[in-house]
Amino acid sequence: EVQLVESGGGLVQPGGSLRLSCAASGFTFSGYAMNWVRQAPGKGLEWVSAISSNGYSTLFADSAKGRFTISRDNSKNTLYLQMYSLRADDTALYYCARSTSDWYDFDNWGQGTLVTVSS
Amino acid sequence: DIQMTQSPSSLSASVGDRVTITCRASQGITNDLGWYQQKPGKAPKRLIYAASSLQSGVPSRFSGSGSGTEFTLTISSLQPEDFATYYCLQHNSFPPTFGQGTKVEIK
Numbered sequence: 001e002v003q004l005v006e007s008g009g010g011l012v013q014p015g016g017s018l019r020l021s022c023a024a025s026g027f028t029f030s031g032y033a034m035n036w037v038r039q040a041p042g043k044g045l046e047w048v049s050a051i052s053s054n055g056y057s058t059l060f061a062d063s064a065k066g067r068f069t070i071s072r073d074n075s076k077n078t079l080y081l082q083m084y085s086l087r088a089d090d091t092a093l094y095y096c097a098r099s100t101s102d103w104y105d106f107d108n109w110g111q112g113t114l115v116t117v118s119s
Numbered sequence: 120d121i122q123m124t125q126s127p128s129s130l131s132a133s134v135g136d137r138v139t140i141t142c143r144a145s146q147g148i149t150n151d152l153g154w155y156q157q158k159p160g161k162a163p164k165r166l167i168y169a170a171s172s173l174q175s176g177v178p179s180r181f182s183g184s185g186s187g188t189e190f191t192l193t194i195s196s197l198q199p200e201d202f203a204t205y206y207c208l209q210h211n212s213f214p215p216t217f218g219q220g221t222k223v224e225i226k
Contacts, residue, residue, distance in 0.1 A: 045155075045163065045206055045217040061214055095162055104210035105153060107174075109162040 002026045004096050004110030011116045016086050020113055022079040022096030030054070030074040033099035035106060036081045038092035038115075048094070049081065050103055059103075063089075086117045121145050121209050125218030131226040138194040140205055140221045147187045148211035154183055154192045157220075158203045166205075167192065197223070 008020040022034070036048040049070040050059045058070050069082045079096050093114050097106035122145040132138050142152065150170035155163040165174050167183035170190055180195045194201055202225055207218040 044220045045208075047215045047217070059213065100168075102151070102210055104208075104213070104215035105151070105168065106208070106210075107165055107168070109164070111162050 002098065002108040004098065004108060006094060006096055006110045006113035009094065009113030009115045011118065012086055013119050014087060014117055016117070017082070017084045018086065018115060020081040020083070020094055020096075020115070022081075022110055024077045024079065024096075024098075027098070029072075029077040033103045034072060034079045035097045035099060035104075036070065036079075037095045037097050037106070037109075038090075039095070039112070040089070040092045043092075046092075047104070050099065051079070052103075083115070086115075088117050091115060091117045120214055121148065121212050121216050123207055123209050123216050123218040125205075125207060125221050127221060128219065129222040129224060131224050132197050133226045134197055134199055136197045136226075138197050138201075138223060140192045140207075140223075142185075142190045142192075142207035142218045144188045144190075144209055144211075146212075148209045150186050151209060151211035152183075152185070152190050153208045153210065154181075155206045155208065156201075156203045157206065163206065194223075199225075 003025045005023045035050045051070045055072045067085045071080045093112040095112045096110045098108040124143045152170045154167040157163045171183045182193050204220045204222045
C-alpha cells in the first residue's frame with residue numbers, strides 16, 4: 001500500500017523558513033516524480049512544485065519560485081520542501097503527491113502538514 | 120495558465136439522486152483530466168483519470184466523460200459517503216491547475 005506521510009509543519013513568523021518532509025513507503029520511491037500541493041484554509045488546491053524521479057529536474061509555481069526549493073533523498077525514500085521568506089499567504093495544508101507517468105497527474109496523496117505563517 | 124471552471128460551486132442533493140458536475144477548460148486539454156474527492160480533514164482521493172477511466176477500487180456509480188474543453192463527473196446514485204467536495208485537475212499543460220471545487224451537500 002502506498003503511504004505518504006508529511007511532517008515539519010508548524011507556526012512560523014513572516015520572513016521565516018521551514019522545511020517539510022514527506023516519507024514514502026509501499027512503492028519504489030526512486031521510480032516516481034513527486035509533487036507538493038497546498039490548500040489554504042477553506043480554499044481550493046494549488047500545485048506548488050514537482051521534482052523528477054532522480055531529482056535532477058524541478059518545477060515551481062510562480063508563487064513559489066525563488067523562495068522554495070524541492071529536493072529528495074532516494075536512499076531515505078523522502079521528499080523535501082524547503083521554504084524561505086514565508087508570507088501570510090503561504091499559510092496552508094501542504095500535501096505531497098505522487099505523479100503517475102505524467103508529471104502533473106497525481107494518483108496518491110499524503111494527509112498533509114499544516115504551515116501557519118503569522119506573527 | 121489553463122483555467123479550469125467548475126460548476127456548480129455547490130449543490131444540495133438527496134441520497135439516490137443523480138449528480139452531475141462540470142469542468143470547463145480555457146483551452147483544449149484532450150483527455151488529460153482527473154477528478155478527485157475530498158472529505159473534510161482528509162487528503163484528496165482520485166476517482167477518475169484520463170477523463171473517463173475509473174480508478175481501481177472506486178465504486179462504479181462514479182463516471183467521467185468529456186474531451187477537449189468540457190468534462191463531466193457523474194454520480195449515478197448518490198450515497199451518504201459521497202457527500203464531499205470534488206475537484207477536477209488538468210495535467211495537459213504546465214502548470215497543472217485545479218477547478219475551484221464543487222461541494223456536494225445533503226438536502
